Every structure is written in structure tokens, then in C-alpha cells.
Amino acid sequence: MNIERSAAGELTIHGNIKSIDDYTAIKNQITGVIGTGNHDLTLRIPESFSLPSSVIGYLLKLKNRDNVRIRMTIGDRRLHELLSDLNLLGEFGVTLTS
Amino acid sequence: MCGDAYMIRHLQSGEILIFLVDAMGAGLSASLTSVSATSCINFLVDLYEREQRFDFGRLVSCFLAHSRTLLLDDEVLSCGFLHIGGSGTGSGAFFGLPPVLANGLDGSITKICGCNPPVTNLTESWQGQQVDLRPLAGLLLCSDGLTDAETTGGIYRERLGHDLAETFLAEELGHRFRQATAPHDDDTTFIRLSRLPAAAPFFTVTLAEPCRGDLALALRHLEQACHGQGCSSAAIDEFTQATDEALMNAFEHGCLAIGGEEKQVLIENGRYDSAIEQRATGGRIRLTASLNKAGDRHLLLLVIEDSGHGFDLRRTLARDIGVQRFQGRGITLIRSYTDHLAYNTQGNQAYLMKFVSLEGS
Structure with missing residues (x-):
């Protein structure tokens, strides 16, 4: 997994998001994006089929406690299905690109 | 509201008691009967466990005594009990359910037919049977909602053995059942026991x-x-x-x-x-x-x-x-x-x- 700042308020996360270490890396990057008072966050996840529960919990906390508006663009249908099963498509403004 | 119900209890001894009931009819009446039946069994198990005197035969007889007060004159109840002991053997009492299917470790599928008709408010005596689990890879206990569901050209009972042999998990069997049958009104319940494989760990x-x-x-x-x-x-x-x-x-x-x-x-x-x-x-x-x-x-x-x-x-x-x-x-x-x-x-x-x-x- 690697993360790039692809635009203002936007992170692109390449590769599979698998482990607690990936969660830590994502959290650190997001902190850098929103730490300057930015309340809009876009996550592009083109390849990963998964999202650990630790990342999901952190994003929900950002949205519902810290009032960060989140948009998510994903590329793998399995991840879309997972987020649908968890009733999070609307919560994270999920768009499937493929 | 469902006329089928089931109960699986892990006993203090490590043994397992399984109960499946299919009440006659549908709707509120059948649901009340099946809920009452499982409540009775749960009550008896709790009592026996507190007193540390679980007895399979006594449990079944007490259940039949309860059913004599529960069921109406023209009402029948299909049900089955399976008590799995630690020695690899089981005791069964089956009343009007479809035969239990056993898939052997050798790939065979055999039927274990029950010895008792459905329960009525006149049922007093019953016959139990022993089930040797040691040569088995799995068991299937089900209501007739599974076996009698219509497929193209027949009923699911005709392919149940084949699907049981080709699957391992209950989810897989359920998926095959839904693919093969049209939606229907009868309640469908099955309990599948599968022996966990025992290959040497890598x-x-x-x-x-x-x-x-x-x-x-x-x-x-x-x-x-x-x-x-x-x-x-x-x-x-x-x-x-x-x-x-x-x-x-x-x-x-x-x-x-x-x-x-x-x-x-x-x-x-x-x-x-x-x-x-x-x-x-x-x-x-x-x-x-x-x-x-x-x-x-x-x-x-x-x-x-x-x-x-x-x-x-x-x-x-x-x-x-x-x-x-x-x-x-x-x-x-x-x-x-x-x-x-x-x-x-x-x-x-x-x-x-x-x-x-x-x-x-």
C-alpha cells in the first residue's frame, strides 16, 4: 500500500489496505490533510478490495464527531459490496468507478 | 410468524442437545405451538442442568406429556431430538420428520428413518434410537419445508442427498436449495452438522x-x-x-x-x-x-x-x-x-x- 496526496484535501491509496499498520499510515496522512482546518476529505481507493474495521471506525469518528465531510471513490466491486453490507455507502459518499 | 423452530443446547457435560420442531399449519397458531414446544424443552434442560441430572429419555417423555396438554384434538407436531454424547454416539427420537440424512466419511449418504409418528395429544409412548457418529462426516436434520419444496420436475428431496454430498457448509446447502427451488409458503429449517477436518497443521x-x-x-x-x-x-x-x-x-x-x-x-x-x-x-x-x-x-x-x-x-x-x-x-x-x-x-x-x-x- 502507498498513499499520495493527489489534490488538495484528497488522498489516493494504492494497493490493498490490509493491516493495522496500513491503518496507522492512513490515519497519519489524513491527520496531515485535515490538520490545517480542512473539513473536506476525498479518498480515492482504486485497487483495494478491503478496508479494515479500524479504518472504518476512524473514518466514522472523523465524520460524526469531528464533522469532516468524506467522499470516497473506489475501484473494486468487492469493497463496494462490503460497504453496502455495512450500510456505509451513503455515509462515506461512495462512488464506484469501474 | 413461523411454524418451525429449533433449539441447540450445550450441556454442562460437554454433550449437545438438538431439537427441531415443525408445527402443523402456518401463521399465529403454528408459531405459538412451536414456540411453546421449544420453551418447554429449554425449561426442562435448565431444570435438569441445575439439578445436574440430565436424562434424555426423561426429557422426551416430559415433552410428550406437555404436548398432550398443548395440542388441540386435530393438531399434530413433527419434531426430532438428537443428543450427541462425547463418545461419538448419539441418541435420537424422531417424530414424523423427514429421515435424517447421514453422510459417511466414505462419501455415502444414508437415511436414518424415525421410529415414531407425529406427536398428537394422545401420544404417550415413543421409541428412541442410537446413532453412531464415528463413521460420519455429517448429519442433516430438517423439516419437510426443505424436502418437499418444488423443483423443476420434482421436489428437492430427490436431489438433497447429492447436494449434501457435494457441500460442506450449511450456507452452501442453503444456496443450492434456493437456486433449485421457487419461493414457497412452507417454513424451511435444517440443521447441518459437519465434522471438522483433521489434517495435520502446516x-x-x-x-x-x-x-x-x-x-x-x-x-x-x-x-x-x-x-x-x-x-x-x-x-x-x-x-x-x-x-x-x-x-x-x-x-x-x-x-x-x-x-x-x-x-x-x-x-x-x-x-x-x-x-x-x-x-x-x-x-x-x-x-x-x-x-x-x-x-x-x-x-x-x-x-x-x-x-x-x-x-x-x-x-x-x-x-x-x-x-x-x-x-x-x-x-x-x-x-x-x-x-x-x-x-x-x-x-x-x-x-x-x-x-x-x-x-x-
Whole structure:
């Protein structure tokens, strides 16, 4: 997994998001994006089929406690299905690109 | 409202009692009858367990006595009892249910026909039967909603044995049933028992007083070991995702004793990461992986055991995980990436199962 700042308020996360270490890396990057008072966050996840529960919990906390508006663009249908099963498509403004 | 009901009880002795009932008709009346039947059995089991005097024969006779007061003059009840002992044998009492199907370790499918007609308010005597479980890979107990469902050109009973032999998990059999039959009005219930495979493990590790880094290392080693067994990369990717979630559950709840509510508060307050790193860890986690033949397929089985107190699985699954809850989705994710997830009664042993293809096959 690697993360790039692809635009203002936007992170692109390449590769599979698998482990607690990936969660830590994502959290650190997001902190850098929103730490300057930015309340809009876009996550592009083109390849990963998964999202650990630790990342999901952190994003929900950002949205519902810290009032960060989140948009998510994903590329793998399995991840879309997972987020649908968890009733999070609307919560994270999920768009499937493929 | 459902006229079918079932009950599975783990007894203090380690034995298991299974009860399945199919009340006549449909709607409120049938539902009340089946609920009353299972309530009666639960009451009797609780009583016998408190008095440490569980007796299968007495249980069935008392149930029949209760049914004589419950059932109307023209009402019948189909039901079955199965008591599984620790010695590999079982006692059964079957009243009007379809035959129990047994799939043998040799691949055979045999019928175990019940000895009793459906229960009425006149039923007093009954005949039990012994079931030898040792040569069996599995058992299927079901209501006639499964066997009598219409398929194209017949009823599902005609292909049930074939589907039972070709599947391992209850979910698989249910999927085949739904594919083969049209939606119908009758309630459908089945209980499938499958013997867990027992191939020698290819990976075993015990983590004593683990830290988070130990989990990541163990996961990498497991991934390498799965590659060594020839498991396909796609299957390994999904399986390690599930394993990571299950390992974190074992670590947080089993070793660090962080409960769900505490985790919620820690995340809310931004102190979750530091708690994971700084809390004194204790206990241990043991991982054991084996690759098993299940018919023509390969079943990857991972057992994750932690030294914690476990948890109430039923209560956990019943919780509504709304968007204000920042934890509690791990089990859902594990199920997404595996074919079956099971826990022991205490909740400190997780069994992750996934059918995998082998590279080059």
C-alpha cells in the first residue's frame, strides 16, 4: 500500500489496505490533510478490495464527531459490496468507478 | 410468524442437545405451538442442568406429556431430538420428520428413518434410537419445508442427498436449495452438522504476551506458509484480511481486555492507538492452520485461540451497529472474506474457514 496526496484535501491509496499498520499510515496522512482546518476529505481507493474495521471506525469518528465531510471513490466491486453490507455507502459518499 | 423452530443446547457435560420442531399449519397458531414446544424443552434442560441430572429419555417423555396438554384434538407436531454424547454416539427420537440424512466419511449418504409418528395429544409412548457418529462426516436434520419444496420436475428431496454430498457448509446447502427451488409458503429449517477436518497443521505459532508487531509478523509468516502450501494468491489475500481482523479481536479483547464499550470511548477520545501500544499486555494467542480435503475441494482452516474470557457471540451479533458506533464491525468483515466463521461456546476460539484453489490446479 502507498498513499499520495493527489489534490488538495484528497488522498489516493494504492494497493490493498490490509493491516493495522496500513491503518496507522492512513490515519497519519489524513491527520496531515485535515490538520490545517480542512473539513473536506476525498479518498480515492482504486485497487483495494478491503478496508479494515479500524479504518472504518476512524473514518466514522472523523465524520460524526469531528464533522469532516468524506467522499470516497473506489475501484473494486468487492469493497463496494462490503460497504453496502455495512450500510456505509451513503455515509462515506461512495462512488464506484469501474 | 413461523411454524418451525429449533433449539441447540450445550450441556454442562460437554454433550449437545438438538431439537427441531415443525408445527402443523402456518401463521399465529403454528408459531405459538412451536414456540411453546421449544420453551418447554429449554425449561426442562435448565431444570435438569441445575439439578445436574440430565436424562434424555426423561426429557422426551416430559415433552410428550406437555404436548398432550398443548395440542388441540386435530393438531399434530413433527419434531426430532438428537443428543450427541462425547463418545461419538448419539441418541435420537424422531417424530414424523423427514429421515435424517447421514453422510459417511466414505462419501455415502444414508437415511436414518424415525421410529415414531407425529406427536398428537394422545401420544404417550415413543421409541428412541442410537446413532453412531464415528463413521460420519455429517448429519442433516430438517423439516419437510426443505424436502418437499418444488423443483423443476420434482421436489428437492430427490436431489438433497447429492447436494449434501457435494457441500460442506450449511450456507452452501442453503444456496443450492434456493437456486433449485421457487419461493414457497412452507417454513424451511435444517440443521447441518459437519465434522471438522483433521489434517495435520502446516502452521502453528503461539504468541506469549504479544505486542502489535508480533501480530503483524505472525500474519506475514502465515501468508508465506499458505503460499508454501500452494494456495492461490487471491485466496490468501482475502484470508489474511480476515485473519488480521480476527487477530486484532483476540489481541484487543483477549489479551488487552479492552471491551467494546471501552474501545468506543477510546476511539471517540482519540486514545485508541496509544492504548493499544501502551497497555500492559498479558495472555497469549495461538494460531493453527491446516489445509484439508473436503470432497473435491481444499478447505483452509485457521484456529485462533486467545487466553481471554471470551464473549457472548449471540449478543454481539444482535447489536445494531449504527454509524455512531466506531467499533463492532470486525466479525462482519471476517465473514466477508471467509466461507465460514465459527466460535467455541466461550468465544475465545475462532475458526476461520475458506475454500481455496491451489496454484496450478
